Amino acid sequence: xxxxxxxxxxxxxxxxxxxxxxxxxxxxxxxxxxxxxxxxxxxxxxxxxxxxxxxxxxxxxxxxxxxxxxxxxxxxxxxxxxxxxxxxxxxxxxxxxxxxxxxxxxxxxxxxxxxxxxxxxxxxxxxxxxxxxxxxxxxxxxxxxxxxxxxxxxxxxxxxxxxxxxxxxxxxxxxxxxxxxxxxxxxxxxxxxxxxxxxxxxxxxxxxxxxxxxxxxxxxxxxxxxxxxxxxxxxxxxxxxxxxxxxxxxxxxxxxxxxxxxx
Numbered sequence: 648x649x650x651x652x653x654x655x656x657x658x659x660x661x662x663x664x665x666x667x668x669x670x671x672x673x674x675x676x677x678x679x680x681x682x683x684x685x686x687x688x689x690x691x692x693x694x695x696x697x698x699x700x701x702x703x704x705x706x707x708x709x710x711x712x713x714x715x716x717x718x719x720x721x722x723x724x725x726x727x728x729x730x731x732x733x734x735x736x737x738x739x740x741x742x743x744x745x746x747x748x749x750x751x752x753x754x755x756x757x758x759x760x761x762x763x764x765x766x767x768x769x770x771x772x773x774x775x776x777x778x779x780x781x782x783x784x785x786x787x788x789x790x791x792x793x794x795x796x797x798x799x800x801x802x803x804x805x806x807x808x809x810x811x812x813x814x815x816x817x818x819x820x821x822x823x824x825x826x827x828x829x830x831x832x833x834x835x836x837x838x839x840x841x842x843x844x845x846x847x848x849x850x851x852x853x854x855x856x857x858x859x860x861x862x863x864x865x866x867x868x869x870x871x872x873x874x875x876x877x878x879x880x881x882x883x884x885x886x887x888x889x890x891x892x893x894x895x896x897x898x899x900x901x902x903x904x905x906x907x908x909x910x
Contacts, residue, residue, distance in 0.1 A: 650770045651723035653730070654806030654823075655830055656788055657768055657775030658721040659850050660703040661892050662714070666690065669704050669716075672888050676863050676896075677783040677852060688748065696783030701776060716892035718850045719756075719766050720788050722806060727753045727769035733805045734767075738797075748773075759801045761794030763846045786853045786899060787880075789832035792846040795819055798833050813907050849885065850894050857882040857898040864888070864896075877903030 651657040663669040666684070670692070673679045677696060681704075684690035690706040707714075724730035727745050734741055734757050742764070743756035751773035756766050768775065778784045792798045799821060803810055808823035808831070819835035836846065854860040857875045864886045865871060872893075874884030883897035 650725065651775055652825060653724055654802075654808060654825055655723045656720055656785065657723040657770070658703075658766075658773075659718050659785055659788075660691075660705060660721075661716055661718045662705045662707050663716050663890050663892070664707045665890060666692065666704060666706045669888065669890060669892075670694075672867050672869070673702075673704070675867060676860060677854070679783060696778055696781070699778035699784070701778055701784045716888070716890045717764075717847065718892055718894050719764065720848045720850055721754070721766040721768040721775070723775065724755075724767045724769050727755055727767060730767055730805065731755050731757075737801050737804045739801060739805070759790075759792075759798055761792045761797035761801075761846050763790055763792055763798065763848060765790075765848055780853060780899065782853050782855045784853055785850065786897065787832070787851040789834045789849045789851075790846075791834045791836055791849045793836045794846065795821070795833060795835040802831070802833070815907065847893070851883070851897050852894060854896045854898055855900075857884055857896055857901070860884070860896045860898075861886065877901070879904045879906045 670681055679694040682693045684692040692704050693700050694702045731741055731745055738760040740758045745753055745755050747753050750771050752771035753769040754766055758764050776785060780786045790798050802808055811822050813820040821833040822829045823831045861871055861875050861884045868889035870887045872885045875882055879902055881897040881899040882901040883895055885895045887893045
């Protein structure tokens, strides 16, 4: 499949203290199957939905015990050195310099000026998602931040996004696109978020039935923080898995209300 364009979400992964427990949880929730983790790459384990690569899980690395589990979003970059320079030039922080990952590609870990962690991926043999927008796969992500002005200046400058504010006085939400369909959202965190929750990227996975998925999350020891609730984009809920990694689930076939006018 062709490489993803600059700024397109192309992959997600997460690091867990208990990898076997994470594999069991997501297997029951999404039906994921897994490859054997590669010792050469720290036990990095790809997850598959219907035989297509959709994500990865990895054991917690030595020295990172204080870092809580979190899903990390990768944005595509055909030239990772140039994108790294743009991150720095626009006030971002490079947490991990460009690193070659075997034949698979190269990656960078960075933060925007508001503290949002994200990763960048220049594809080699591994292009990224083999399946999106279907049950068990990624479909959307939102930069969820306490500093929306910083995000609004940084991400379009680095990745070339066009921006459109959702015309709704009750929320501060902007959609970013690359000239066609939206690729990423930016949501301003409100006082409803506990102060200990940092700015972050919220990753959405598709499920066939949001309410059933929420019940599965609870039965397996996870927590539900928002929803289930309806929206014009689908019925969704925001949850955490039993090890504390936050994400959202969405049934994109069950839509409520009118789509906002993005102009």
